[in-house]
Structure formats: C-alpha cells, structure tokens
Amino acid sequence: MTTEHTIAELDDADTALAYDAIRALRPHLTSVDQYVDVVRAQRKEGYRIVASFDASGQVVAAAGFRHMTNLYAGSHIYIDDMTTLPSARKQGHAGALLKWVDEEARRLGCTSVQLDSATHRHDAHRLYLNSGYVIPAFHFSRSL
Numbered sequence: 075m076t077t078e079h080t081i082a083e084l085d086d087a088d089t090a091l092a093y094d095a096i097r098a099l100r101p102h103l104t105s106v107d108q109y110v111d112v113v114r115a116q117r118k119e120g121y122r123i124v125a126s127f128d129a130s131g132q133v134v135a136a137a138g139f140r141h142m143t144n145l146y147a148g149s150h151i152y153i154d155d156m157t158t159l160p161s162a163r164k165q166g167h168a169g170a171l172l173k174w175v176d177e178e179a180r181r182l183g184c185t186s187v188q189l190d191s192a193t194h195r196h197d198a199h200r201l202y203l204n205s206g207y208v209i210p211a212f213h214f215s216r217s218l
Contacts, residue, residue, distance in 0.1 A: 079170035080127040084136075089113050092125050092136040099157035113138070121154065124174055126167040134159045135167035137175055141182055151179040153189035156198070163197070172205050 084092055093106045103109045113121065119140065126135040138155035153175060158168050172187075179187050190213050191198050 079167055081170055081174045082125060082127070084123045084125050084133075086114065086117065089123065091133045092123055092138075095125070095133050095136040095157050095159050096138070096155055098159055099155055116140075116154075124171060124178075126158075126171055128162060134162035134165075135171055137168075137171045139175060141184065147188055148185045149182070150184045150186045150188050151175055151182070153187065156189065156191075168198075168201055169205065172201075 089110050090106050093103070093109045096109060097103055103112065113123065116138075120142075121138055121140050123136055123138050125133040125137075128134045135158035136155065137153055137157075139151050139153045141149070142152050143149045156168060156171065175187055187207075189202070189207075191202065
C-alpha cells in the first residue's frame with residue numbers, strides 16, 4: 075500500500091490531466107474537450123480540482139469541489155466529484171484527497187466539508203464514514 079501521495083491542485087491549463095479519473099465517476103463525459111469545457115464553465119462558479127498522482131506522474135484520483143456558503147451549513151466546502159481510477163483504488167489516494175480538502179476548508183475558515191454520494195457506492199461510503207463523515211440527511215432530486 076502506498077503511504078506517500080503526491081497531491082496538487084490543477085489549474086485551468088492542467089484540467090485535462092484529471093479526465094481519466096473523473097470519467098471513472100462521470101462516464102457521460104465522452105471526450106477530454108467536453109470535460110475541459112464543462113470544468114471551465116464550473117470554474118466561473120468557484121469549482122476547483124485537486125488530484126493525486128501515482129509514481130509515474132499520472133492522475134489516479136481527483137476531487138472537484140467549491141467553497142460555498144448557505145443557510146444549512148454556513149461556510150463550507152462542497153465536494154462535487156470524488157473519484158479514483160479502478161486500478162488505483164484501496165491505495166489511499168481518496169483518503170489523501172479528503173485530508174487535503176479538510177486542510178483547505180480549515181484554511182478558508184469553513185465549518186465543514188459536505189458531499190453527496192450515490193447510493194450504490196458502498197466502498198466510497200465506507201471511506202467517508204471511516205474518515206469521520208456522517209449521514210445527516212437524504213438528498214432528493216427530481217428530473218425536469
């Protein structure tokens with residue numbers, strides 16, 4: 075198991091490096107260009123990406139997040155996307171990303187880190203619960 079992880083925030087020029095990792099979670103993104111365009115639009119809303127690299131320098135895990143303030147949670151970081159390539163799972167990459175996000179949230183004066191996770195992602199749920207996350211609510215959605 076890897077004990078050291080190289081974690082870095084990706085700027086606009088490096089966004090494409092996270093495509094393979096993000097696509098593991100978001101398979102509807104069918105090209106690097108489409109992904110970069112979507113992220114570029116989201117960056118205008120404060121979206122940021124942090125990545126975990128393997129020994130060869132490939133991004134194997136990524137977290138997309140934004141700093142938000144709302145009535146129910148106050149100032150917090152919301153993780154939109156948290157994903158690891160299947161070949162790199164169970165090596166500590168996602169845990170290292172969660173720690174990085176926690177540190178960034180503290181730096182920004184946030185009171186919490188929030189995220190949603192699909193109901194079938196049991197391994198991710200185990201990671202979140204083992205990392206101190208709780209399930210305070212159900213998330214409801216309605217397609218229009």
